[in-house]
Amino acid sequence: MSATRTTTYLELSQEGGGAHKFYEVTVDATTVTVRYGRIGSAGTTQTSAFPSAERARAAAAKKVGEKVRKGYAPAVPGGRAARPVTRRQVASAPSTARAVAPVLWRFRTGAPAFGIHIDEDRCWVGNQDGDVYTLGHDGEVLARYRLPDGVKCLVADDFWIYAGCDDGTVYDLSAKLPFAAYRIASDVDIFWLDIHEGILNVADRDGGLTVIDHEDEHQWSRRSTGSHAWMVRRDARAVYHGHSAGVTAYAQDGGGELWHTRTTGAVLFGWQEDHAVYAGTNRTVVQRLAKTDGAIEATYLCDTAVYSCATAPGGCYVFAGDSSSSVYCFAADGTRLWKLGTGSGSALSMQYLDEKLYMVTTDGSLVCVDASETAIAAAQSGIVPTPLDIKSAAALPTYAPATTVRTVSAVPAGGIVVECVQQGGRLRVHVVSDGYDPTWNVQFPRAVRLPGARYVVEALSPASGGFYRVRGEIKRIL
Numbered sequence: 001m002s003a004t005r006t007t008t009y010l011e012l013s014q015e016g017g018g019a020h021k022f023y024e025v026t027v028d029a030t031t032v033t034v035r036y037g038r039i040g041s042a043g044t045t046q047t048s049a050f051p052s053a054e055r056a057r058a059a060a061a062k063k064v065g066e067k068v069r070k071g072y073a074p075a076v077p078g079g080r081a082a083r084p085v086t087r088r089q090v091a092s093a094p095s096t097a098r099a100v101a102p103v104l105w106r107f108r109t110g111a112p113a114f115g116i117h118i119d120e121d122r123c124w125v126g127n128q129d130g131d132v133y134t135l136g137h138d139g140e141v142l143a144r145y146r147l148p149d150g151v152k153c154l155v156a157d158d159f160w161i162y163a164g165c166d167d168g169t170v171y172d173l174s175a176k177l178p179f180a181a182y183r184i185a186s187d188v189d190i191f192w193l194d195i196h197e198g199i200l201n202v203a204d205r206d207g208g209l210t211v212i213d214h215e216d217e218h219q220w221s222r223r224s225t226g227s228h229a230w231m232v233r234r235d236a237r238a239v240y241h242g243h244s245a246g247v248t249a250y251a252q253d254g255g256g257e258l259w260h261t262r263t264t265g266a267v268l269f270g271w272q273e274d275h276a277v278y279a280g281t282n283r284t285v286v287q288r289l290a291k292t293d294g295a296i297e298a299t300y301l302c303d304t305a306v307y308s309c310a311t312a313p314g315g316c317y318v319f320a321g322d323s324s325s326s327v328y329c330f331a332a333d334g335t336r337l338w339k340l341g342t343g344s345g346s347a348l349s350m351q352y353l354d355e356k357l358y359m360v361t362t363d364g365s366l367v368c369v370d371a372s373e374t375a376i377a378a379a380q381s382g383i384v385p386t387p388l389d390i391k392s393a394a395a396l397p398t399y400a401p402a403t404t405v406r407t408v409s410a411v412p413a414g415g416i417v418v419e420c421v422q423q424g425g426r427l428r429v430h431v432v433s434d435g436y437d438p439t440w441n442v443q444f445p446r447a448v449r450l451p452g453a454r455y456v457v458e459a460l461s462p463a464s465g466g467f468y469r470v471r472g473e474i475k476r477i478l
Contacts, residue, residue, distance in 0.1 A: 008064050010072035011039060020168060020186030023067045027060045029053055034063060037148050038167035044148050084189040085166045086205050090307065092362040095325040095341030102375040103343055105139035105388040106367045113360035115154035116349045117161060123358060125366040126151030126163050132173065139368065141392040145178055146400045147171060157195040159471065164193035170200060175473050177402040179445045182216050196234040198443055198463050203229035207243045211254065214443040214467055220254030231270025233277055240277045242267030247279050247289055259294035263287050269308045273315045280306030286320050300330040310350045319357055321347025338376055342367060405448050408456065408475045415456040418442050420449045427451060431468060436460065442468045
């Protein structure tokens with residue numbers, strides 16, 4: 001090591017909290033290298049050059065000081081165990097279907113993908129390398145988000161889109177720059193997530209369920225009778241938790257168990273409609289359970305283990321993807337209508353919209369299938385379109401999570417001012433601008449809160465729980 005090279009290593013690891021991170025700053029002459037991420041991982045590295053060694057040392061000292069004020073402390077690399085992370089190991093055999101699904105287009109992300117969200121405007125896909133891509137419904141790649149760790153799932157909560165990652169961080173992707181909205185306790189090995197009206201619900205390897213409120217504070221938790229909880233879905237009434245012993249419904253306020261139903265096999269995926277939840281299992285079935293009492297209303301039989309499922313609105317059609325690269329469609333009563341090969345491995349997640357079925361697969365593809373009756377009938381007779389293989393542009397816009405916020409000296413036109421205040425020993429954010437309830441808290445990233453600081457946001461939306469949610473970029477007012 002050169003005489004001018006110094007390294008400062010810090011960690012933030014709170015017992016029972018969501019933080020389990022390191023931050024390392026190395027100064028080598030006029031160069032400053034910052035490495036940060038989940039403890040036990042290689043992390044993300046950023047390097048900056050400065051005009052002099054003195055300026056480099058000053059910049060490094062500022063970075064270290066900022067982290068220390070946020071609770072980081074000097075540590076020895078390797079002194080703490082890495083956060084437990086289970087990468088879902090899945091086998092994918094060739095399809096036994098005689099015909100291939102009518103794939104309109106496919107986009108290969110480069111790594112197995114579990115995360116998918118499809119809305120009226122665009123398609124989202126997230127993979128195990130931490131890449132999230134957005135595409136138009138015609139397959140055009142619009143943007144890429146580069147997250148520090150593998151994406152477990154993508155979930156939507158009204159306007160907001162969230163990516164749950166292996167590092168225990170849930171990123172809000174709704175603005176141009178993603179930011180950390182929730183931190184999950186370091187001892188939780190995350191399997192699946194859902195967010196409903198700002199409340200985060202986490203299912204884990206041990207069969208546990210953890211519920212975190214919009215302030216990123218723990219609300220309640222339960223331990224189910226099974227393990228490997230790959231399903232969690234929530235509505236205004238309950239949380240539906242699927243695991244190796246079936247599906248358990250809990251009161252949304254943590255008041256207790258509402259019902260438990262043992263499914264045919266361990267649950268590997270879950271979906272919900274207004275009045276029912278759907279559980280895909282390793283015993284080759286999807287089962288529809290009534291939300292009111294957990295009664296099994298219908299069973300949809302596949303040929304191998306079910307990795308994913310989805311429905312058309314109201315459950316009039318039920319779709320399933322199995323471990324042998326096949327996709328199925330059933331009528332609501334359980335009648336199998338068709339089985340076709342995906343052409344791109346097994347579907348790990350799926351979603352239906354406007355007569356199209358979107359799937360993310362074991363080979364890392366986002367696949368768009370024409371699920372209209374005409375297209376499926378043609379596919380069953382061997383007539384399918386030639387899939388369009390989508391390529392991303394060389395100059396694709398790429399966004400990484402924001403670790404700091406931009407500063408402004410004045411409030412932009414139309415901006416809404418919020419302020420960090422001490423309340424009951426905690427740092428809360430309230431609205432200062434006129435026209436809003438000043439007693440309501442604002443859901444705001446904890447990492448950027450500073451006592452007494454004021455920020456400006458583009459828009460605020462009221463949530464039914466009596467708080468505001470931020471839309472658009474956050475800037476600090478100096």
